[in-house]
Amino acid sequence: MHITPHLIETLRPDEVFVFGSNASGHHGGGAARIAHDKFGAVWGEGHGHHGQTYAIDTMSGLDVIESEARDFVAYATAHPEYRFLLTPVGCGIxxxxxxxxxxxxxxLPENVSIPASFVPHLGAASV
Known part of the structure; x- marks a missing residue:
């Protein structure tokens, strides 16, 4: 299991910053703002892979987060060439x-790093 660094200031070419967004992709605060300002998140895109980022809608309820998480796991599994740095999505704003x-x-596949705060809450089969 790999742990996502608490502070991410730079990315290697194969790394993807996974952050919580709103459905409309207005990246005005928190990790979303960092994703937009530093790593290529696209204003108006609140889902999926853009630049060196992957947006997960965390502002539309837990059911939506669950669906977005399933989509992310499938995407990460299909793209082993990337290292996805999952931040504590949904746990900020x-x-x-x-x-x-x-x-x-x-x-979660091996190419996904997880935030330390998630470790106690993931079952052994999850990582």
Whole structure:
């Protein structure tokens, strides 16, 4: 298991910054702003891979986060050429706890680093 660094200031060419967004892709604060300002997140795109980022809608409810997490796991699995740095999505501006969000990320492949705060809440089969 790989742990995502607490502070990410630069990325290697094969790394992707995975952050929480809103559905409309207005990246005005938190990790979304960092993704937009530093790593190529596209204003108006609140889902998926853009530049060296991957957006997960965390502002539309836990059911949406669960669906977005499944999509992300499938995408990361299909793209082993990348190292995905999953940040504690949903646990900032969205207001959820790691205990609520982490279990939604089941079946993570080896090329995904996880935030330390998620570790206690992921089952052994999840990583």
């Amino acid at each position: 969205a207001g959820y706890t790691p205990e609520q969000v982490a279990p939604l990320f089941t079946g």
